[in-house]
Amino acid sequence: MTRQMTGAQIVIKALKDQGVDTVFGYPGGAVLPIYDEIFQQNGIRHILVRHEQGATHAAEGYARSTGKPGVVLVTSGPGATNAVTGMTDALMDSIPMVVLSGQVPTFMIGTDGFQEADTVGITRPCSKHNWLVKDTNKLAQTIHQAFHVATSGRPGPVLVDIPKDVQFATGTYVGPNKAEISHYQPQLKGNIDEITALVEAIETAERPVFYTGGGVINSGTGACQLLREFVAGTGFPITSTLMGLGAYPASGEQWLGMLGMHGTYEANLAMHDCDLMINVGARFDDRITGRIDGFSPKSTKVHIDIDASSINKVIHVDIPILGDVGHVLEDALRLWKSRGRKTNTASVTKWWAKINEWRGINCLAFTNSTTTIKPQHALQRLEALTSETERYITTEVGQHQMWAAQYLGFEDPHRFMTSGGLGTMGYGLPASIGVQVAHPDALVVNIAGDASFLMNMQEMGTAVQFNLPVKQFILNNERLGMVRQWQQLLHGERYSHSWSESLPDFVKLAEAFGAKGIRCDDPKNLDDAINEMLQYDGPVIFDCLVEKHENCFPMIPSGKSHNEMLLGDEPVTDAISGDGAVLV
Amino acid sequence: MNALSLKKDASRKSAYDLHSPLGTTIETHTLAIVVDNEAGVLARVIGLFAGRGYNIESLTVAEVDHHGHLSRITIVTTGTPSVIVQIKAQLARIVPVHEVHDLTVEGPSVERELAMLKVSGTGEKRVEAMRLAGIFRASVVDTTLESFVFEITGAPNKIDAFVDLMRPLGLSEIARTGVAAMLRGI
Numbered sequence: 001m002t003r004q005m006t007g008a009q010i011v012i013k014a015l016k017d018q019g020v021d022t023v024f025g026y027p028g029g030a031v032l033p034i035y036d037e038i039f040q041q042n043g044i045r046h047i048l049v050r051h052e053q054g055a056t057h058a059a060e061g062y063a064r065s066t067g068k069p070g071v072v073l074v075t076s077g078p079g080a081t082n083a084v085t086g087m088t089d090a091l092m093d094s095i096p097m098v099v100l101s102g103q104v105p106t107f108m109i110g111t112d113g114f115q116e117a118d119t120v121g122i123t124r125p126c127s128k129h130n131w132l133v134k135d136t137n138k139l140a141q142t143i144h145q146a147f148h149v150a151t152s153g154r155p156g157p158v159l160v161d162i163p164k165d166v167q168f169a170t171g172t173y174v175g176p177n178k179a180e181i182s183h184y185q186p187q188l189k190g191n192i193d194e195i196t197a198l199v200e201a202i203e204t205a206e207r208p209v210f211y212t213g214g215g216v217i218n219s220g221t222g223a224c225q226l227l228r229e230f231v232a233g234t235g236f237p238i239t240s241t242l243m244g245l246g247a248y249p250a251s252g253e254q255w256l257g258m259l260g261m262h263g264t265y266e267a268n269l270a271m272h273d274c275d276l277m278i279n280v281g282a283r284f285d286d287r288i289t290g291r292i293d294g295f296s297p298k299s300t301k302v303h304i305d306i307d308a309s310s311i312n313k314v315i316h317v318d319i320p321i322l323g324d325v326g327h328v329l330e331d332a333l334r335l336w337k338s339r340g341r342k343t344n345t346a347s348v349t350k351w352w353a354k355i356n357e358w359r360g361i362n363c364l365a366f367t368n369s370t371t372t373i374k375p376q377h378a379l380q381r382l383e384a385l386t387s388e389t390e391r392y393i394t395t396e397v398g399q400h401q402m403w404a405a406q407y408l409g410f411e412d413p414h415r416f417m418t419s420g421g422l423g424t425m426g427y428g429l430p431a432s433i434g435v436q437v438a439h440p441d442a443l444v445v446n447i448a449g450d451a452s453f454l455m456n457m458q459e460m461g462t463a464v465q466f467n468l469p470v471k472q473f474i475l476n477n478e479r480l481g482m483v484r485q486w487q488q489l490l491h492g493e494r495y496s497h498s499w500s501e502s503l504p505d506f507v508k509l510a511e512a513f514g515a516k517g518i519r520c521d522d523p524k525n526l527d528d529a530i531n532e533m534l535q536y537d538g539p540v541i542f543d544c545l546v547e548k549h550e551n552c553f554p555m556i557p558s559g560k561s562h563n564e565m566l567l568g569d570e571p572v573t574d575a576i577s578g579d580g581a582v583l584v
Numbered sequence: 585m586n587a588l589s590l591k592k593d594a595s596r597k598s599a600y601d602l603h604s605p606l607g608t609t610i611e612t613h614t615l616a617i618v619v620d621n622e623a624g625v626l627a628r629v630i631g632l633f634a635g636r637g638y639n640i641e642s643l644t645v646a647e648v649d650h651h652g653h654l655s656r657i658t659i660v661t662t663g664t665p666s667v668i669v670q671i672k673a674q675l676a677r678i679v680p681v682h683e684v685h686d687l688t689v690e691g692p693s694v695e696r697e698l699a700m701l702k703v704s705g706t707g708e709k710r711v712e713a714m715r716l717a718g719i720f721r722a723s724v725v726d727t728t729l730e731s732f733v734f735e736i737t738g739a740p741n742k743i744d745a746f747v748d749l750m751r752p753l754g755l756s757e758i759a760r761t762g763v764a765a766m767l768r769g770i
């Protein structure tokens with residue numbers, strides 16, 4: 001059934017028909033008609049953030065923890081430009097997000113009107129697609145199309161720019177099923193010849209490894225289930241990127257830990273020495289590969305990806321499989337079973353012996369202290385005290401993020417929400433808010449650094465207003481720790497602007513927002529303090545004062561290969577030199 | 585052959601690659617891209633080339649199907665084999681892009697370009713310009729006592745040759761359309 005209504009009403013109706021229950025937004029002149037409609041309904045919950053960047057990261061937290069698209073509503077001009085960082089973050093990490101922005105009325109576009117910005121121009125490179133809607137009759141169709149594009153194929157952020165006169169004018173509403181079918185229909189099934197080649201490689205491989213990424217999680221819980229079945233069936237070791245943590249359980253016997261720049265010794269050496277690498281939904285990011293010409297020199301490489309442009313972009317692969325991870329794994333698993341579930345058991349057993357030697361290095365060991373809290377220790381205690389709870393973790397960006405990935409265990413997908421590709425400081429707090437909105441009864445902890453926390457700390461107001469009991473666990477080293485670490489390794493210990501001066505008193509800051517503040521600087525009190533945080537029914541800022549000059553290891557220095565990893569007990573000053581110094 | 589297949593070790597684009605990409609062969613390819621004729625679609629295509637550091641040697645665009653709202657963009661680009669594969673994959677994932685054809689691979693194809701050249705001069709030079717225009721089958725579309733505007737169509741290298749010949753004869757202005765291209769046969 002089609003109906004006549006105003007553009008603003010169309011927006012709300014379209015969102016409801018798309019199953020949207022929550023919108024993260026901030027009002028302004030160019031979206032007032034939409035806010036007026038929000039006021040007059042109850043089906044959609046609006047979370048008022050304190051900064052539009054916060055809205056985008058909150059929407060990411062919502063999307064990453066549910067698999068559903070996050071929805072953002074912002075005004076024109078500064079509202080839209082403030083959304084750019086979160087959209088770029090979602091683009092890099094393939095997170096479905098729909099941003100609706102207000103725009104000056106169509107007759108004013110191009111006149112430098114008040115709060116006019118070329119929003120589609122600005123967001124073109126940071127969205128999967130975007131639209132400027134100039135006709136109310138096209139509005140419903142465009143919003144449905146936006147949801148389709150955001151969620152199909154490789155997910156990503158989209159933006160619909162809606163001039164104010166289009167919001168006021170009357171037009172025809174069409175429902176999602178009536179909307180024109182888009183020609184944008186990415187291929188889901190993999191090529192059977194390539195899948196057969198994968199199965200043959202699995203049957204004969206002597207030193208195989210699964211290398212998995214965020215694509216598995218994006219493909220859905222079914223894909224994660226298939227992956228687990230495949231890994232268990234073959235008995236092969238598995239590692240994952242930062243984005244893929246949780247697709248395979250950290251407690252699983254075949255789990256090698258995360259790989260890459262701060263990955264485990266066993267994961268990186270397995271990648272380097274393997275003869276079969278099965279990349280499932282990862283993209284050979286430079287944090288993973290290290291030096292390209294030293295990357296896994298002896299392996300046959302398989303790459304399953306839904307995005308053709310990811311295949312052969314950085315690393316040449318021998319068996320490219322274009323398709324959705326879930327579909328491809330299903331076909332591959334069925335084929336492998338029907339051919340008798342064969343693997344080269346004798347060789348794989350030897351391979352495991354080698355891997356277990358590497359595991360024996362115990363690369364995540366660190367020197368603990370009885371007087372100062374080591375950040376790794378703080379995370380180990382947090383893990384011990386929360387691993388049994390229904391728990392969601394977000395992080396900011398820096399050393400604490402890498403330690404979180406190393407010392408916390410993720411048993412399920414959608415439980416670890418971190419800014420991977422863009423590495424956006426200020427992501428974690430608003431993301432934790434979005435996660436808590438989606439999972440009101442779960443424990444949501446943002447692992448933060450002192451510097452990152454300051455970047456979007458205004459969102460504490462949002463947490464308090466909406467009774468979102470998010471826990472902000474700040475590993476406070478009074479440093480821009482990761483920058484300081486690089487300056488130590490790369491720039492002769494000249495710590496240029498990498499310390500946090502004039503930090504606020506985080507306990508008082510919490511109280512100023514109406515939240516609870518807890519400080520802990522003594523390892524002996526740590527468990528009690530963490531329990532106090534967990535038991536408090538409301539948002540908490542936990543100021544955990546940690547060792548100031550701790551470094552994050554293992555580390556593959558820039559420009560080095562997987563087998564040139566630095567472990568914590570080696571001398572590290574000026575470890576990166578020459579060519580490597582130009583890299584980020 | 586699989587569309588994604590590539591020669592071994594062809595890919596060298598990464599922040600961690602410290603080797604010069606020189607030494608890998610640079611190829612020229614003509615791409616025909618069918619897109620929805622909607623606002624901003626050209627900006628998306630050009631923005632992709634600019635943002636990812638790809639080359640554009642020539643670009644033409646015009647609506648080719650008014651009812652279907654489809655335009656055809658013809659781009660001549662250069663790059664290593666792996667970059668060419670990347671360009672096509674990146675183009676194909678732009679939402680309003682319907683088809684990407686690599687005429688150089690799918691070929692043989694015909695390529696044509698139109699150019700207008702203004703040649704000013706009198707006496708011997710003017711006569712010689714007219715004589716060469718005849719050889720190249722260029723036609724005169726405007727004339728004064730001291731100038732001609734020639735129109736010439738042909739493959740880009742034919743136009744290059746004509747331009748070179750006109751230079752010493754008083755060439756003062758050139759306008760070229762860029763390449764339009766199409767596969768031979770049915």
Ligand SMILES: Cc1ncc(C[n+]2csc(CCOP(=O)(O)OP(=O)(O)O)c2C)c(N)n1
Nearest residue numbers: 398399400423425449450451452480481482
């Ligand atoms: C928006 C933004 N600006 C700058 C950076 C560069 N950067 C990466 S980590 C880091 C330091 C982070 O410090 P902190 O949040 O205290 O975490 P720590 O490394 O100390 O754990 C900086 C400045 C970034 N990732 N994001």
